[in-house]
Amino acid sequence: MNLQGKRALITGGSSGIGFAIADAMLAKGAQIVITGRRPDVLSTAAERLRAGGGRVDYVAADVSTEKGRETTLKFALEKLGGLDVLVNNAGGVRAGRLEDTTEAEIRTMVEVDLVAPILLTRAALPKLRASTNGLVVNITSGIALVAAPFYATYAGVKSGLAKFGESLRRELNGEGVHVMTVYPGATDTPMMSSSRAGPELGFTHEPAAAVADAVIAGIEENAFEVIRGGEARAKMIVLNREDPAALDKRFLDLKSALGEAVRDHSAL
Incomplete structure (x- = not known):
């Protein structure tokens, strides 16, 4: 897709990855x-x-x-006169042991990270189809590909969003709407500010602009997915499929330190 003149709605666009995507899309001539x-x-x-x-x-x-979804979509259509691109980026996280996570926190992650993008996409589909070159971009997480301990609910909802996108892409194939799924790794955003997990625990943060550049490249190439994390993430994905017990052992060795580092990680 050539983004010149395209009309895009980005949820969670005021900071982090959403802001960076908005900035990168504007540089390509999109209206946001x-x-x-x-x-x-x-x-x-x-x-x-x-x-x-x-x-x-x-x-x-x-x-x-x-x-909120009705207000968002109505405003976007009034300002843009239609819709070509929907970026489902808004999200929330609460890390820690499952039994220490409240029901309210669990339900918030389910609603924000999974239900909201599904329902907003459903509402936007007629306009995206009318553009004849529509696009849905779902921002999930690397944890949807290789689930880490202490992120059970977050991994569940983000992997759910990823499979929602995969299924919808096939459902809409040939109908003028493409779906692309993005799997960021740890990113330097406000959402990660309460996490103390660093490179020693496998959380090497990259700038949000780098993720956004990869998203733009994926859009321009009509990619199915964008996976961040380089060779290290690719090896983990293969290991998780071929020898998950080995990855379990690796996480076991890190579990105590990781649990302490992420127990206060919350952005809801």
Whole structure:
């Protein structure tokens, strides 16, 4: 897809990967609407994005609610006059042992990371199909490919989103709407600020701009998926499939330190 002139809606676009994708899309000539829950943060983000001369509008809404999704999509269609690209980027995480995770935290992850993108995509599909060259981009996580301990619910919902995208891609094949799935690794974003897991535990953070550049490249190549993490992640994916017990042993050796490092990791 050539992004010049394309109309894009990016959820969670006020910071982190969503902001970086918005910035990269603007550089390619797209028109953007970003959404998030905090009006002040959105306003600041929009001003920064507009500094490059691109067209950016924003709407404060919670896409995990029916009203928030309706508000978001209505605003985007009014500002853009249609929709070519939907980026489901908004997400939340609460790490730690499952028995220490509250029901409210679990339900929030399910609603924000899985239910919201499914329902927003469903609502947007008629407009994406009408564009005749529509695209859905789902931002999942590397944990959806190789699940780490202390992220049980997060791994479940992100892998669910990945399989939702895979199924939908095949459902929409030949109908003018493509679906691409993105698997970021640990990324230097506000969402990761409460995690103390570093390279010694396998969490080497890369800049959000690097993820965004890879997303843009994937869009331009009509890729099915974008996987971050390089050769190390690729080896883990193979090992997880061919010898999962070996990976279990590796995580067992790290489990105590990892549990301590991520027990306060929360961004909901």
